[in-house]
Amino acid sequence: MTDLANTTAERTIxxxxxQVSDEVxxxxxxxxxxxGSFHVLRDIDLTVYRGERIVICGPSGSGKSTLIRxxxxxxxxxxxxxxxDGIELTSDLKNIDKIRSEVGMCFQHFxxxxxxxxxxxxxxxxxxxxxTPKREAEEIAMHFLEKVKIPDQAHKYPGQxxxxxxxxxxxxxxxxxxxxIMLFDEPTSALDPEMIKEVLDTMIELxxxxxxxxxVTHEMGFARQVANRVIFMxxxxxxxxxxxxxxxxxxxxxxTKLFLSQILGH
Amino acid sequence: MSDTHSQTVxxxxxxxxxxxxxxxxxxxxxxxxxENLFSGWFNIITTLxxxxxxxxxxxxxxxxxxxxxxxxxxxxxxRAIRDATLPEGTSAACWAVLTxxxxxxxxxxxxxxxxxxxVLSLVIFLVAIAPVLFPRVPRGALLFTAVxxxxxxxxxxxxxxxxxxxxGLGFVLGWxxxxxxxxxxxxxxxxxxxxxxxxxxxxxTAGPLARELEQVIPFRMEYVSSQDFGGFMLSFIIGxxxxxxxxxxxxxxxLGRQSDLFIINKxxxxxxxxxxxxxxxxxxxxxxxxxxxxxxxxxNFDLMLRVIIMVTLFAAAYIAEVVRGGLAALPKxxxxxxxxxxxxxxQSMRLIILPQALKISIPGxxxxxxxxxxxxxxxxxxxxxxxxxxxxxxxxxxxxxxxYWELFxxxxxxFFICCFSMSRYSLYLEKKLQRGHN
Numbered sequence: 217m218t219d220l221a222n223t224t225a226e227r228t229i230x231x232x233x234x235q236v237s238d239e240v241x242x243x244x245x246x247x248x249x250x251x252g253s254f255h256v257l258r259d260i261d262l263t264v265y266r267g268e269r270i271v272i273c274g275p276s277g278s279g280k281s282t283l284i285r286x287x288x289x290x291x292x293x294x295x296x297x298x299x300x301d302g303i304e305l306t307s308d309l310k311n312i313d314k315i316r317s318e319v320g321m322c323f324q325h326f327x328x329x330x331x332x333x334x335x336x337x338x339x340x341x342x343x344x345x346x347x348t349p350k351r352e353a354e355e356i357a358m359h360f361l362e363k364v365k366i367p368d369q370a371h372k373y374p375g376q377x378x379x380x381x382x383x384x385x386x387x388x389x390x391x392x393x394x395x396x397i398m399l400f401d402e403p404t405s406a407l408d409p410e411m412i413k414e415v416l417d418t419m420i421e422l423x424x425x426x427x428x429x430x431x432v433t434h435e436m437g438f439a440r441q442v443a444n445r446v447i448f449m450x451x452x453x454x455x456x457x458x459x460x461x462x463x464x465x466x467x468x469x470x471x472t473k474l475f476l477s478q479i480l481g482h
Numbered sequence: 483m484s485d486t487h488s489q490t491v492x493x494x495x496x497x498x499x500x501x502x503x504x505x506x507x508x509x510x511x512x513x514x515x516x517e518n519l520f521s522g523w524f525n526i527i528t529t530l531x532x533x534x535x536x537x538x539x540x541x542x543x544x545x546x547x548x549x550x551x552x553x554x555x556x557x558x559x560x561r562a563i564r565d566a567t568l569p570e571g572t573s574a575a576c577w578a579v580l581t582x583x584x585x586x587x588x589x590x591x592x593x594x595x596x597x598x599x600x601v602l603s604l605v606i607f608l609v610a611i612a613p614v615l616f617p618r619v620p621r622g623a624l625l626f627t628a629v630x631x632x633x634x635x636x637x638x639x640x641x642x643x644x645x646x647x648x649x650g651l652g653f654v655l656g657w658x659x660x661x662x663x664x665x666x667x668x669x670x671x672x673x674x675x676x677x678x679x680x681x682x683x684x685x686x687t688a689g690p691l692a693r694e695l696e697q698v699i700p701f702r703m704e705y706v707s708s709q710d711f712g713g714f715m716l717s718f719i720i721g722x723x724x725x726x727x728x729x730x731x732x733x734x735x736x737l738g739r740q741s742d743l744f745i746i747n748k749x750x751x752x753x754x755x756x757x758x759x760x761x762x763x764x765x766x767x768x769x770x771x772x773x774x775x776x777x778x779x780x781x782n783f784d785l786m787l788r789v790i791i792m793v794t795l796f797a798a799a800y801i802a803e804v805v806r807g808g809l810a811a812l813p814k815x816x817x818x819x820x821x822x823x824x825x826x827x828x829q830s831m832r833l834i835i836l837p838q839a840l841k842i843s844i845p846g847x848x849x850x851x852x853x854x855x856x857x858x859x860x861x862x863x864x865x866x867x868x869x870x871x872x873x874x875x876x877x878x879x880x881x882x883x884x885x886y887w888e889l890f891x892x893x894x895x896x897f898f899i900c901c902f903s904m905s906r907y908s909l910y911l912e913k914k915l916q917r918g919h920n
Contacts, residue, residue: 290818309826317824327819330917331837340833341823373917393823 229441233426236444239266240299241397241428242287247296249282249452256282258452260296266396269429271439271460274449275475280432283449284399287430288319301396317345320390324402326382328374334361334385335370338392346393353392360388364418380411384418391422398422400431436480440464448472550575550888555582556881579885580892583876587892590712590867596640596704600715603634607722615907638711638719640703644695648688652680708786712867714896720786721855721900724793728854729847731794732801733840737831739806750802757799763860765792770864789861797854804846808839841915848908852901869893 242264249257256279264270272280285291286298289305289312298305300315329337338357342348348356361367364384366377374382383403390398400419404412416438423429423442433439439446439460446463448456448471456463456472464480467473503509507516519529551574554560560576568574580587589597610630613623632646656676663672696702711719738750757765769788812835820830840847862871873889876882 288822290821313824313826316822319822321822323815323818323822325813325815327813327815327822329816329819329834329838331841331915341825344829344833345824375917389823 229420230424233424234267234269234444235426236265236267240264241266241268241301242430243297243299244287245297247286247293247298249279249286249291249293256452257286257293260454262447262454264397264428264430266428267426268445269423269427269443270431270445270447271443272430272432272447272449273434273436273439273475273479274455278449279452280449281401284321284401284430284432287397287399288316288321290321313345317341317393318395319397319399320387320393320395321399322383322386322390322401322403324405326374326379326386326406328382328386328389330374333371333373334366334377337374337385338389341389341393357388357392360391361385363391363421364388365414378411379407380414383407383411383415387415387418387422397428397430400429400433402432402434404433404435434479436464448475450475546573546575549573550577552577552581554578557883557885558881575888575891576885577888579876579882579888583882586713586872586876587869587889588713589715590872591710592706592712592715593704593710596706599637599640599703599706603637604718606630606634606637636703639706639708641705642692642696642700642702644692644699644701645689648692648695649684651691652683652688655683656680708784711786713869713872716786716861716866716868717855717858717897720790720793720858720861723790724797724854724858725851727790727794728797728801728850731798732847733805733836735798735802736805736809739802740809754799754802757795758803762793762796762857763863765796766860766864768792785864786866789864789866793854793858796857797850800850800853801847804843804850805839807846808841808843809835811842812838841912844908844912844915848904852904855900855904856897869896 240263242262244260244262247257247260248255260283262283272283274280282291286293286305287300292307293305301318303311303315305311305315328334329340332340335354335357338361339348339350339353342353342356343350346353358367358370361370364387366381366384366388369377369381369385374385377385387398387403403419404415407415412435416435419429419431419438420442431438431443443460445457446460447454448463448467448469450471456467456469458468463472464476467476504513506512520526549568549572551560551563554563554576555578557576557579560578564572564574564576585594585597589600592600607630609623610627613619613621613627629650632650636643636646656679659679660672660676663675667675735750735754738746739754741747741750766789769792770785773783773788816834816838817830820834825833859868859870862868862874867875870893873893876889877885
């Protein structure tokens with residue numbers, strides 16, 4: 217973890233669209249989850265407002281991935297309440313599919329569909345979920361592929377692209393559904409250092425446009441520059457949350473201090 | 483330029499050496515032989531031994547094959563010709579049995595003047611299967627594929643054309659019900675009705691409807707009973723029907739076994755384990771004997787149809803397990819990727835999971851198909867005349883009493899051609915579906 221804090225240092229960020237509104241995007245209250253008898257998430261309370269950029273960090277096994285995976289029901293919570301965009305997550309399949317189509321997600325291992333071309337990866341959900349006509353879906357897909365700077369790879373297969381390119385395709389694929397919220401689950405952890413930057417740049421651009429984002433990441437430079445709130449989790453609980461300045465300069469809990477010293481230390 | 487070079491750099495190439503072929507010993511056939519056959523003393527010895535074994539085997543069989551006698555009307559005549567023309571003690575095949583009885587081996591006791599019907603069905607089958615196997619064939623041809631089973635049924639069995647038509651109407655009925663109900667009543671209700679309605683129709687309406695229509699507009703061919711079916715025609719019909727029907731059923735069972743829904747899961751597991759745990763021959767006996775006890779008295783449920791159903795169920799259980807292997811081999815991320823985009827269960831299965839899982843399962847699926855096709859020879863035990871059964875029948879005649887090898891070589895060769903083509907096709911398909919590095 218050398219110098220990760222500086223990966224995005226040279227970029228100046230256009231903050232003109234990065235406004236947080238009063239509208240609630242995600243409301244999580246008293247949410248608990250167990251894996252068997254293991255208590256992964258304990259009494260989570262979290263309110264995310266539209267336009268917020270939240271970075272969630274913490275040691276491995278602290279439940280941060282599980283938390284954001286609960287938001288689009290990749291994991292089921294056992295008690296408490298999660299409301300996304302005014303829709304409560306219950307076992308009602310209609311609600312789940314509705315929320316999933318409004319919430320984009322990027323994974324550590326990209327999870328592109330290897331049997332489909334880049335373009336087909338991007339048009340699949342708009343065509344089948346949104347019932348967008350094929351031509352229109354392709355136009356949208358090309359628009360977002362241009363945005364993540366890989367329009368010329370549109371007819372290749374994921375296996376022919378580098379990791380960084382695949383992750384940018386994954387972001388474009390989510391964006392094609394015009395989501396109102398984006399979840400990132402350690403999007404750069406599986407990438408080579410030089411590719412981390414290209415993915416972070418894409419994420420920063422997204423933030424500049426005012427997207428509501430929840431990112432599980434260890435990229436502290438990204439957190440410092442882009443996030444308006446940093447959440448530190450340990451043992452399934454939110455230990456500390458604050459604005460990035462204060463969070464990095466003056467962490468309050470000992471656990472946070474220890475974590476930050478380990479991750480930024482060398 | 484060259485002046486500067488000579489002062490600043492020790493050497494600069496002015497002309498490029500053109501590309502040349504490697505020396506004779508390092509290219510083409512000679513290189514291949516040196517690397518693969520004669521690369522070391524051990525390799526040389528095994529090569530020589532193998533060559534000797536191959537030569538020995540061929541030198542003993544090939545003369546028998548090529549000396550074979552094609553024109554004779556009985557085994558005794560064959561032997562007489564052999565003794566008259568060849569030196570004493572030489573063996574020769576008596577292929578005359580094939581020239582004499584090939585129609586029986588291919589068609590069983592199907593009426594001779596109607597041979598064109600199974601042949602035409604085979605042609606229709608080959609045309610109909612093309613758009614399924616090869617993506618380059620225009621998609622519109624799939625419509626022909628959908629109609630072809632009914633045409634083939636009518637060609638093979640004959641009788642009134644209104645019967646297959648009224649059966650086909652059941653599918654149209656189910657489809658129409660689904661189209662009408664799905665937008666209003668939701669997928670679940672629509673699919674239940676779309677399945678139940680055709681079944682009720684087939685049980686109570688299809689038969690009488692066909693009879694009525696036949697009386698109004700007669701449209702029939704000579705009827706051929708299943709008992710007259712035999713030979714490779716029988717193997718093909720059972721094998722192909724089994725293959726085509728068992729794949730979708732197997733996929734559904736595999737999905738059922740993965741399902742979180744308790745009842746569906748247990749039914750699938752139970753079905754797979756029970757069917758797979760009992761020998762096929764037992765199921766065939768069940769089909770031929772026991773099923774009569776369970777069916778209402780007086781129903782004449784065609785034996786061949788029963789066999790096709792049993793073979794299908796049997797193969798489906800195996801295919802379910804093969805496909806389950808493919809499903810399990812997919813990274814969890816593929817399911818999550820599909821879920822996170824908001825695709826419904828059936829959409830994600832159809833568009834994301836199954837295309838990949840089936841691709842992984844191709845070798846196993848084709849393996850099962852080949853096994854199924856060869857297992858069709860087991861029907862001889864329940865009295866159907868497959869090629870083996872016919873070879874027994876031919877041997878039972880006075881002319882050909884005592885002839886074994888020639889018939890089995892022919893039967894084996896035909897089966898090999900079919901199975902080998904399936905295996906080649908599976909390799910082609912695997913290669914075609916390769917995508918980049920994954």
